[in-house]
Amino acid sequence: MYLGWLLVIFCQCLVVFSHENDTLVAVQMLYRHGDRTPVIVYPNDPYKDFVYRETGPGQLTNKGKERQYKLGQWLRNRYNGFLPSKYSNSDIKIFTDDEDRCFMSAMSNLAGLYPPKGQQIWNKDIKWQPIPVRFNLTLHVPDNCPVYTKLYQEAQEEEFKKIKGKNEDLLEYISKNSGRNITDFYGLMTINDPLNCEHLLGLKLPEWTDAYYPEPSQQWGAIFMGLGVHSGKLARFTVGPILQNILEHFENIKEKMIMYSSHDNSLAQLVYSLHPSYPKFLPEFASVAILELWQNKNGKYVKFTLKRNNNIEELNIKNCGLKCSLNKFKALVKPLAASLEKREQLC
Numbered sequence: 001m002y003l004g005w006l007l008v009i010f011c012q013c014l015v016v017f018s019h020e021n022d023t024l025v026a027v028q029m030l031y032r033h034g035d036r037t038p039v040i041v042y043p044n045d046p047y048k049d050f051v052y053r054e055t056g057p058g059q060l061t062n063k064g065k066e067r068q069y070k071l072g073q074w075l076r077n078r079y080n081g082f083l084p085s086k087y088s089n090s091d092i093k094i095f096t097d098d099e100d101r102c103f104m105s106a107m108s109n110l111a112g113l114y115p116p117k118g119q120q121i122w123n124k125d126i127k128w129q130p131i132p133v134r135f136n137l138t139l140h141v142p143d144n145c146p147v148y149t150k151l152y153q154e155a156q157e158e159e160f161k162k163i164k165g166k167n168e169d170l171l172e173y174i175s176k177n178s179g180r181n182i183t184d185f186y187g188l189m190t191i192n193d194p195l196n197c198e199h200l201l202g203l204k205l206p207e208w209t210d211a212y213y214p215e216p217s218q219q220w221g222a223i224f225m226g227l228g229v230h231s232g233k234l235a236r237f238t239v240g241p242i243l244q245n246i247l248e249h250f251e252n253i254k255e256k257m258i259m260y261s262s263h264d265n266s267l268a269q270l271v272y273s274l275h276p277s278y279p280k281f282l283p284e285f286a287s288v289a290i291l292e293l294w295q296n297k298n299g300k301y302v303k304f305t306l307k308r309n310n311n312i313e314e315l316n317i318k319n320c321g322l323k324c325s326l327n328k329f330k331a332l333v334k335p336l337a338a339s340l341e342k343r344e345q346l347c
Helices: 002-017 060-077 100-115 146-178 185-200 205-212 217-223 232-238 240-251 264-274 324-332 340-346
Strands: 025-032 092-096 257-264 286-297 299-308 311-315
Touching: 025 060, 025 264, 025 311, 060 100, 092 100, 092 205, 100 240, 100 257, 146 185, 146 205, 146 286, 185 217, 185 240, 217 264, 232 240, 232 264, 240 257, 240 264, 240 286, 240 340, 257 264, 257 340, 264 286
Parallel strands: 025 257, 092 257
Antiparallel strands: 025 286, 286 299, 299 311
């Protein structure tokens, strides 16, 4: 039995190299950062001091570092033989949003992906080497953009109105017990965030939360994740620039791998834009969406994989299947893609 599980894990790691006549050409991925402390706590939160004992609000925890480190090891196993084990800046570029937890997640991930070998060992007591991580504006929602702000606010109000219409008593109950008056979707998420983080820390949540957590809290949070792609117009502001980057790299390959360290909403929006029928979900810490470019005798095609904890799924790209020809992929994505310059014009 034990050997059987080892073989299953081994096959999962190496599945991308099982195609006899197909060659992997390039990989791009976007992952959510590792576990963090709550960005904000609610007034009546019994753990509002405890959760910040290790580090401040919204910061990567030791568990988050470990989870990203393990993801880096998983990526090493999956792409060993394609991505050299010895780091070279010509093989990989790593980009991040401008948040500490995203920078630190990328660095933790790279520690698992690239343990130093040979001449790269600079200290025999430290199995780590510095690898550059760059801030990328495409991972950041636009500031001072009236059109985006209006579209996003309308999406929030529309979805919150649906929730409030059917759950007014529950929202009043949450407001009363949390000490925060819930009047919009953002207010609701300021309750969800600490509940999620505290649950993952193994803390016993207050009894009043039984009526709200995990459901419908998780369901409503999943709806919130998709607001950024509520319409095609809105998607161009949120996921548009990252889709533009993906297209440009697949058209003009310079590195074998491009890695983006980002947030749960960025990951969910990427998934929904490429696979609209995917069930609404809350991306777990260190979830990763992977786009692979392959070559065979018929040309190039794109594969889309989503890893959530230990669950690994190959997803159909909308109207294109599991193996989406690069030309069709470009045609499908271009209506949503937008360069930073184009996004600024749309603002």
